[in-house]
Amino acid sequence: MTNVNAGLRLDNLPIGKFHRRLVVLVGLGMFWDAFDNTLSSAVLASMLPTGFSTLELNSLFLSATFAGLAIGAAFAGWLSDRVGRGFAFQFNLALFAVFALCASVAPNMEVLIGLRFLMSIGMGAEYVICYGMITEFIPRARRGRYLGVLGFFGGLGVSMSALVGWAVIPALSWRGMFVIGGVGALIAWWLRRKMPESPRWLESRGRYEEAEAVMQRIEKDNGAPIEEVGSAPDANQGADTAEEKADWVPITVLFGRPVIRRTLMALTLTVTCLFGSYIITGWMPTFFVKQGLTVSKSLGFNAAIMSGYVVGPLLCALVADRLGRRRSIMLFGTLAAIFAAIYPFMDAPALIMTVGFILVAMAASFLTLCLGTVPEFFPTAFRFRGGGITQTVGRICLIFSPFIVLGLYNSYGILGVILTVSGMYVAVTLLYAIARVDTSREALERIAQEAETGDAPEGPGAMSTRQRESDAAAGPSRSGPSIS
Known part of the structure; x- marks a missing residue:
């Protein structure tokens, strides 16, 4: 098999x-x-x-x-x-x-x-x-x-x-x-x-019998007829199987052609979502205490912050599949930038708590979708190493983030810190809109083949793939064969 x-x-x-x-x-x-x-x-x-x-x-x-x-x-x-x-x-x-x-x-x-x-x-x-x-x-x-x-x-x-x-x-x-x-x-x-x-x-490691056994167990567990789920039109058969290569590729594939562009995009998304979330949830109360706003010490303020962190992912669950994960990331990144920009100008306790709640919810939504979508950028053979490297870089950046935040605060005050965060959300949202990283099965198949052979994309086939780059997995791929 x-x-x-x-x-x-x-x-x-x-x-x-x-x-x-x-x-x-x-x-x-x-x-x-x-x-x-x-x-x-x-x-x-x-x-x-x-x-x-x-x-x-x-x-x-x-x-x-x-x-x-x-x-x-x-x-x-x-x-x-x-x-x-x-x-x-x-x-x-x-x-x-x-x-x-x-x-x-x-x-x-x-x-x-x-x-x-x-x-x-x-x-x-x-x-x-x-x-x-x-x-x-x-x-x-x-x-x-x-x-x-x-x-x-x-x-x-x-x-x-x-x-x-x-x-x-x-x-x-x-x-x-x-x-x-x-x-x-x-x-x-x-x-x-x-x-x-x-x-x-x-399957990517060539253990086909084990893969088939697990698939049949999953299909049986879901009560789906195996012969129906396991079958597909011939036109679709190559869409996913060619992605699944049994050869081990080194981690350097993440930084070579044709993967480097999506690796850099994944790094940018991960660093921004971790850095923004860390500052908003970890530093904003401290800033307001420094400015004498006692409401930042209250249980109500903390409850607003934490409840936003819970509510945000629920928003993802409601809209991410309807809009597509790419559009949802752009939406929540834009909203996080807007509410981060206006947050320092709130002075009434009710406004601080309300705007703070919305800001944390947007940052949490952006964080959830970025960390969850990044693994889709890479084929199965090195998917987890791609996600692992991006999170490693993000965590390393967090080690230095307190010094960055304190430097910004001492030089420009809270306004400088929060506008920097807002600017990061704006920049990464625009970059993601322009980059249009393709996460269709067709694109991952092509990348897996090129990563194995070391070839760069060329010829009419490569151009047509670029032209068909789709929304980041808004349901079944729009650039590959329909399987719905």
Whole structure:
């Protein structure tokens, strides 16, 4: 057997029990990743009065977290493409769960920082793999909705981390937060231990019998007749299968022709969405405290910020498949730029909270769609390494972001910081509109072939492909054969 055609069959498969279970299990991992990632602020603040830590050690704790996240993102991409999605999916979750439990009994801050670094490697990997799993399993026409659902799990983890910290830390100290995060992650690991390997990846590695077995299991689980789902007109048969190559390609393919353009676009989207979200959710309250706006200290202000982080991905679930992911990214990027630009001029408490809520919702929507769409830029053979490298660069940028933000604030005030963020959203939205990165199966097939042979696109076929570049996966491809 050499023609499983897993990509086409997965895109033809109607949403069913398998997909819903997959999204819940992937979402649980995302929830606990976001929970453990966000507990830093409450945990570090509680350590200072007891003398367990200092401001300097707290800063080192945060730097170790960012460094671990960056390394984890790169490691996840390599491990997923080399060993398999399923193994990497479970390994990274177990990694940060075990080290979270170890962190709960750390004897001093120096040991805790080391454990946090190791824990963060697993957390950084989870984001790459979770978004990649949605790309590989969910049909193209419904993918935007489930990316939004996945983002909702992440936003809920952020919110619950703040709420649980408020209740748990006074009663059980900061150690209780690591216990809760570690135990929760281990439960998620146990629940998703039987998730199947990606048939796309199995086919790309030449393991056709295994890929066919997984496909039949998924089709049976969804109650779809295998002979109907697995079949397609002859004109479509080459659309996905040619993308699935059994040869391993080196990571340098991401920076050579013909992939470099989409790699740079993926990097730009990832850096912008992470940087913008980090500043808006992490720094804006501090800026307003500096300006004497006491409302920024209130529970209402924090609730508005956090609820926007939950509501934003739900907006993605509602509109992403109707507009297409490319148009949705442009929409939310534009709205984030507009509300970021007007936010510093709000002075009434009600306006600060309302505009702040909308701004955070738009930034969260932009973040969810960018991180979820980037894996679609690359063929199966190096999809996770493409997503991993872009997130690694994004996380590295976050390591230096506090110094950038403080420099802007000291030189130009809050207006300079927020207008810089607004300008970033404007620039990346315009760039994405012009670039029109093609994520159709036809384009990925061509890129996979060229990456394997090292050939650049040429001739009439390459020109026609460029001319047919489509909206970033607004349902079934408009540039490839219709399979709806």
